[in-house]
Amino acid sequence: MGEPCKGEGRAYPGNPGGQNLHAIETTGPLHPIDGVVYTPPEQAAYYLNGGIWERQTLGDTLRSAAKNAPERIAFVCEGHRMSFGELDAKSERLARSLRALGLQVHDRAMFQMGTSIETVVALFGCFKAGVVPVCSIPQYRELEIGKLADLTSPKAYFVQADAGGRFDLVKFASAMSERHQIPHLIVAGGASDARGHALEGLCEGAGGQDVLDTSHEFGCEDVIAFQLSGGSTGVPKVIPRFHAEYQSHVRSWCARYDMQEGHVGIWALPILHNAGMMFAIVRTVLYRATTVLMPQWDVGRYFEAIERERVQHAFTIGPHAPAIASYPHVARHDLSSVRSLSTLMGAEAIERATGILSINMFGITEGLVLTGTAAASPAEVRHSSVGMPCSPYDEVRLLRPGTIEEVQIGAAGELCFRGPSTLRGYYAAPEINAVSFTPDGFFRTGDLMRAAVIDGQIVYRFEGRMKDNINRGGEKFGTEEIEHLIARHPAIADGKVVAMPDPIYGEKACAFLIPRDGHMLPSVEDLGQYLHAQGLAKFKLPERIEACDAFPTTRVGKLDRAHLRAMIAEKIAKESVH
Incomplete structure (x- = not known):
């Protein structure tokens, strides 16, 4: 080796x-x-x-940032500001303390922490010590944590006392530590369990100011973290990420938006997600940038933070996008600093409502980011597609599901890719790996996309998960195209379309809609006329509308389409009884 x-x-x-x-x-x-x-x-x-991969560990990247810009603010959270110098010193002491506890290179550490500066410090302490974080989230319970513990055999458990809401996360972590024989419980933001350690104390201990020299123990090609797949059901699969490829992956993504040294970003999502790690953690140290962290989502405070901190780059996902697009007090805020806002869908509605240049994108923990270019991409690319690969070394194919046959431009196919950041295999999962790749190494995503040519550039349009298709009497179609058109309706803040059972056709389309502030939702007939006028085929028109205030999400913060399907199926079943 x-x-x-x-x-x-x-x-x-x-x-x-x-x-x-x-x-x-x-x-x-x-x-x-x-x-x-x-x-x-x-x-x-x-x-x-x-030069495609970075030749340094992420711990060394932080050390370099601290050496060159020690006073610059790295993170802002709830009034707390931490400079690169402070972050480097605290995480160095923590790394020494972890080694003093007996943790060794590539021991695993379960993480159940929120979006906070304490989480950042804990992560960098692990990165410098060579301990591998298992990037869990506070919402996980016995099933997920138990399976992940069995698979990864962690030797430490980082938990945040105030990240579980009313749920006693420290008590839970203590019980899981005993059940799965995890030796070291480390608690942030509260009194530690009797058998645990206070994170704050570990950040002050382990005397000496010398840098922990690990250059002979692990390097840029070693594992930095275990990320988790973003599946909507079941226990997530474990995805190894590596120091070299992770940093280069982030650099290629950020370069697409012309992010520069010192640029301020805002993050209001779980920081332990792959996207959080890329945008809020790796981007910050690579670009010696500032990131504003929001532990709790609140749309008003989101806009206040953008204005106060002069944010240049923002990021959001589906569940937050409608709140941003329908926020009624946009005019009260000075948003002139913002260069771009990236979202996993809903860019057109956000840009229309806020005036912020907004970009749809697609990202997957297995190693691909698709997006448009902030400055150069026309609105058609930014709003009606998810763009193109950020790295010129990423290869993308759309294959007919279940085959290795490429589809023609304009036809829907399964997104498959390979490249310098592509997953080579899920951790300890040979059976899953055997069916997750094509014979020549392309990863099969299970996502449907269509390719289109705009201004001579191939871009991709997300059609939905393969299993989320609607089969209306043999006519199969995805939902994302419909949802994109629905988002343009002046009375609708956002909409999601799922299959509902039908005794004749098998399935029909049902639209769950969130109204814009001060508007009434259209009727089924009016929405159908609107969508048909936009060019949508009649068989794809939603045949039922359900009003809602918000969409359900999974524990990892993604849209829970399965829950929407179950909701409408249950409602239809009850109606058929009467």
Whole structure:
């Protein structure tokens, strides 16, 4: 594993031309973890020596930021501000304390913490010590934590006392630690359990000011974190991310938006999500930037923070997008600092309501980001597609589901991709890995997309999950196209379309709609006329409307379409009885 790799001129993903790689070397991971699938040495050498991957650990990236901009504010949260110098010093002491507790390189640590500066410090302490965070969230309970603990065998458990709302997260973590024999419970923001350690105390301990030298223990090709798949049901699968590829992945994404050193961003979502790690953690240290953290979502305070901190880049997801688009007091705030707002859908409605240049995007923890360009992409790209790959080394194919046959431009196919940040395999899951990739290494996402050509550029339009299609009497269609058109309706803040049972056709489309402030929702007939006038085929028109104030979400904060389908199915079943 540690032997230098000499190139042989063979073609492979990332080196499609088979360039000769003589004299290109890579050490590989210094501390391999059983069950992790690593990038083949020749590919890793190409990525590293071509500048595609970053040649440093994330802990060293923070150290560099602290050395060059020690007084610059890295994070702002609830009135608390922390500079790069403070973050570097605290996390260094924590790393030493973790080693003093007996934690070793690539021991795992379960994380159930909120969006806070304490979480940031805890993460960087682990990164510097070589401890691998298992990026869980406060909403997980016995099922998820138990399965993840069984799979990853953590030696530490980081928990935040005030992140669970009324739920006693510390008591829960203590019980799970005992049940799964996790030796070290570390508590932030409250009195620790009798068998635990206060995070704040560990950040002050382990005397000495020298940098913890781990250069011989792990390097840029080693695992930095275990992220979790964003599936809507079941226990998430574990996704290893690596120091080198993670940082380069973030750089290619941020470059698309022309993010620069010192730019201020805002994050109001779980920081332990893959997107949170990329935008709020890695981006901050790579660009010596400032990130405003919001532990609790509140649309008014979101706009206040943008104005107060002069935010330049914002990010949101579906459940928050309607609140932003329908916020009635936009005119009260000076939003002139904002260069772009990225969202996982709903960009057109947000831009129309706020005047902020907004961009639809697509991201997946398995290693791909699609998006438009903040300054250069026309509205058609930013609003009616999810853009194109951020990295020129990412290869994208749309395959006919269940095959390796590529579909034509304009036809729906399963999104498959490979590249320098692509998952090589889920952790300790050979059976799942066997069906998750094409024979030539493209990861199968289970997402349907269509390719289109706009201004000579291939862009992608998200059609929905393959399992979320509606089959109306044999005519199958995705829902995202309908939802995009619904979002343009002047009376609708946002809408989601799901299948509802029908005795004749099997399934029909039902639209769950959130009205805009001060507006009445259209009737089924009026909405149908509007959508048909926009060019939507009649068989795709929603045949029922359900008004709602918000959409249900999964524990990882994504839209819970399964819950919407269950809601309408139950309602129809009750109606049929009467």
